[in-house]
Amino acid sequence: xxxxxxxxxxxxxxxxxxxxxxxERRARLGWVxxxxxxxxLLLFYISIVFNTVQFSFATYHTNSIAQGGGYYLExxxxxxxxxxxxxxxxxxxxxxxxxxxxxxxxxxxxQIVDIITIILLSLFVAVLLxxxxxxxxxxxxxxxxxxxxxxxxxxxxxxxxxxxxxxxMSSGEIIDTGSVNTSALNGLVxxxxxxxxxxxxxxxxxxxxLVVGLVSDIYDIINRAGxxxxxxxxxxxxxxxxxxxxxxxxxxxxxxxFWKITLPMISPMILANSVYTIIxxxxxxSNLLMQNILEINGYPEQSAASIVYFLAVALLLGLAALIxxxxxxxxxxxx
Amino acid sequence: MNNNNTAPRVKKETKNKIKVDFDRTPLKDRxxxxxLNGYFYKKVLIAIFRFLLLLxxxxxxxxxFFSKISSSFMSPRDFLQTDVKYIPKYPTLDQYKYLITExxxxxxxxxxxxxxxxxxxxxxxxxxxxxxxxxxFKFKGNGAMFxxxxxxxxxxxxxxxxxxxxxxxxxxxxxxxxxxALGLTKGxxxxxxxxxxxxxxGLAFKNGLFIFIMRQFYRGVPDELEESSYVDGYGVFKTxxxxxxxxxVPMLVTVFILxxxxxxxxxxxxxxxxPTTDSALLTSISFWQKTPETLAAISASQLAGTxxxxxxxxxxxxxxxxFLVIIPLIIMYLxxxxxxxxxxxxxxxxxx
Numbered sequence: 088x089x090x091x092x093x094x095x096x097x098x099x100x101x102x103x104x105x106x107x108x109x110x111e112r113r114a115r116l117g118w119v120x121x122x123x124x125x126x127x128l129l130l131f132y133i134s135i136v137f138n139t140v141q142f143s144f145a146t147y148h149t150n151s152i153a154q155g156g157g158y159y160l161e162x163x164x165x166x167x168x169x170x171x172x173x174x175x176x177x178x179x180x181x182x183x184x185x186x187x188x189x190x191x192x193x194x195x196x197x198q199i200v201d202i203i204t205i206i207l208l209s210l211f212v213a214v215l216l217x218x219x220x221x222x223x224x225x226x227x228x229x230x231x232x233x234x235x236x237x238x239x240x241x242x243x244x245x246x247x248x249x250x251x252x253x254x255x256m257s258s259g260e261i262i263d264t265g266s267v268n269t270s271a272l273n274g275l276v277x278x279x280x281x282x283x284x285x286x287x288x289x290x291x292x293x294x295x296x297l298v299v300g301l302v303s304d305i306y307d308i309i310n311r312a313g314x315x316x317x318x319x320x321x322x323x324x325x326x327x328x329x330x331x332x333x334x335x336x337x338x339x340x341x342x343x344x345f346w347k348i349t350l351p352m353i354s355p356m357i358l359a360n361s362v363y364t365i366i367x368x369x370x371x372x373s374n375l376l377m378q379n380i381l382e383i384n385g386y387p388e389q390s391a392a393s394i395v396y397f398l399a400v401a402l403l404l405g406l407a408a409l410i411x412x413x414x415x416x417x418x419x420x421x422x
Numbered sequence: 423m424n425n426n427n428t429a430p431r432v433k434k435e436t437k438n439k440i441k442v443d444f445d446r447t448p449l450k451d452r453x454x455x456x457x458l459n460g461y462f463y464k465k466v467l468i469a470i471f472r473f474l475l476l477l478x479x480x481x482x483x484x485x486x487f488f489s490k491i492s493s494s495f496m497s498p499r500d501f502l503q504t505d506v507k508y509i510p511k512y513p514t515l516d517q518y519k520y521l522i523t524e525x526x527x528x529x530x531x532x533x534x535x536x537x538x539x540x541x542x543x544x545x546x547x548x549x550x551x552x553x554x555x556x557x558x559f560k561f562k563g564n565g566a567m568f569x570x571x572x573x574x575x576x577x578x579x580x581x582x583x584x585x586x587x588x589x590x591x592x593x594x595x596x597x598x599x600x601x602x603a604l605g606l607t608k609g610x611x612x613x614x615x616x617x618x619x620x621x622x623x624g625l626a627f628k629n630g631l632f633i634f635i636m637r638q639f640y641r642g643v644p645d646e647l648e649e650s651s652y653v654d655g656y657g658v659f660k661t662x663x664x665x666x667x668x669x670x671v672p673m674l675v676t677v678f679i680l681x682x683x684x685x686x687x688x689x690x691x692x693x694x695x696x697p698t699t700d701s702a703l704l705t706s707i708s709f710w711q712k713t714p715e716t717l718a719a720i721s722a723s724q725l726a727g728t729x730x731x732x733x734x735x736x737x738x739x740x741x742x743x744x745f746l747v748i749i750p751l752i753i754m755y756l757x758x759x760x761x762x763x764x765x766x767x768x769x770x771x772x773x774x
Contacts, residue, residue: 113658114560114561116559117555117556117558117559117560117564118555118561120551120554120555120559121567123551123552123622124552124624125567126623127619127622127625128570128625130594130619130623131590131593131594131619132625134589135582135585135586135589136577136582136585138582138585138588139582139585212479215475215476218472220469220472224756224759224760227759228755228756229483229484230480230483232483232484232487232748233483234679234683235683235751236748238687238688239684239688239689239690240688240689240704240747241687241744241747243689244710244741244743244744305482306482306485309479314631314680317679318635320676321635321672321673321676322673325639325642325670325673352642355641356635358638359631359634359638362572362634363575363631363634366575366576370576370577370578371578372578377578381580386584390581393581401572401576404572417642418642418643418644
């Protein structure tokens, strides 16, 4: 008995592989797939970002033409950040002057409800547009419009023209005066007097404010939901129909199918879309805080303010990703 | 129903169909059973509700366009009429006609099509490639690299405008003098090469989003699919090209649509990288910011002495130019969305 045990103990442990196993070698191939991205990072992206960051720690001096023009930077430590956090003021939506930090909190806080609404709305519309019905192609095309007008040329034309035609037409003023102040879009939804309706129902004023805010923002919200809707639509197409078939065979209702099949299967896209919506809402040029940052005088101060802002957004992103990734379901064995 | 015991009598048999003779319930009863029940009412109600909801949302999206569309058919003197709101009194196609002929629409269209097509195809493919790497390979540093992708999503290119310009002005090989030898006096500026480089490296406009959604999609693809492909003797890359790419068609189409339309309507990169040459793109100033000479002449003759109306007219012409830019995109989407139809087995594992 003792002998056998000793014999076993002296046996060599598990034979060691020389080099990597097949799976390890395969995992290393991942770097090959990432190669284009990494090349881009090394070739130019890192240095571009580095330049921007460098500005935030420096003061900016231009050379006189006699010296050959151009500019040089002088190390300033955290001066720009101190300025941004302590002294920088901005104009908020009501035209009041507030500090940068206050603006940061109100701006991010104000967007959270919008972001959630955008995700829910785009998922809902995508589910509707995924069903068979008359005129589906037309509806899909209409909901595609926000994707092409949100950025680029149409936004630029609108910014230049400021919707003067729409205003002139809807007001019926003599067009020759050129400018009309009231926005016709507000009139569209203000006609429905929602706040009175809700107050009569006896709902708390906080909720009323929330709903009224959402309804008056509806144009904005729908136009920011176009991309998400398109992505959700593609996600819905990717769900295998055989799963729905077997669900039907088991006698599940449409409601149950949505909660038990559609929602888990689309959840990876909910995560992606939430991250995108947060980034898009907070860092697009239509964001008030971003506009304020772009108007800051001086490139160093501007980059310091934007870096502080991006860190705050990154924090929110991390938080959202952490919470959402708990609920994401991937159709795989290993996860 | 009544003939459960006896086999149904075969009436007529063709290649695909067998007609069977059995005792049917009368038409009236069948219609009653089909339509006069709660299930049917519910279905109709839901369909109506859905239609009205979509109609309402569509109205909100299209609302700002109604006035732009009607003003694109107006002639200058319509802008003097106070009673003209949406329906022009002197409708004309002049705006479209002269924008197309005098501002070189077709040439710009072709150039934009080639540029957007190239960039979109590159971006779609590269982002799928990178996304697959993130989704299916568990190497050290995967998570950290993905955080960098998120950072590229987070930092808008507007903030790096000048650094980006300088980078491509003096791009990598500049000191060797290769660019001036090739006749490029300003490095890569005034060529489309920066856009191609950005597309090739997955760093173009919102490519972080594309990488993210492709990664999310591929994470949902069962591993068995690849394993069986390896067993059949395919390598990692062959598996990606022949197995993985075909089953991700809905996602690829979506990424392509987004990349194509963003490049198509882009003004930022065009102004940044193609600032001086007349690039003759739909989004270059020579097309959309210039009022065609004939239109300017018509406007001057009809609106002599008024300032507001002629200003409005030039805005209307710009809006019309905007339509000419986005209408091809909407048409392209109508074609592409046919690919976005459920019912094709994508997972490769029927009834798994």
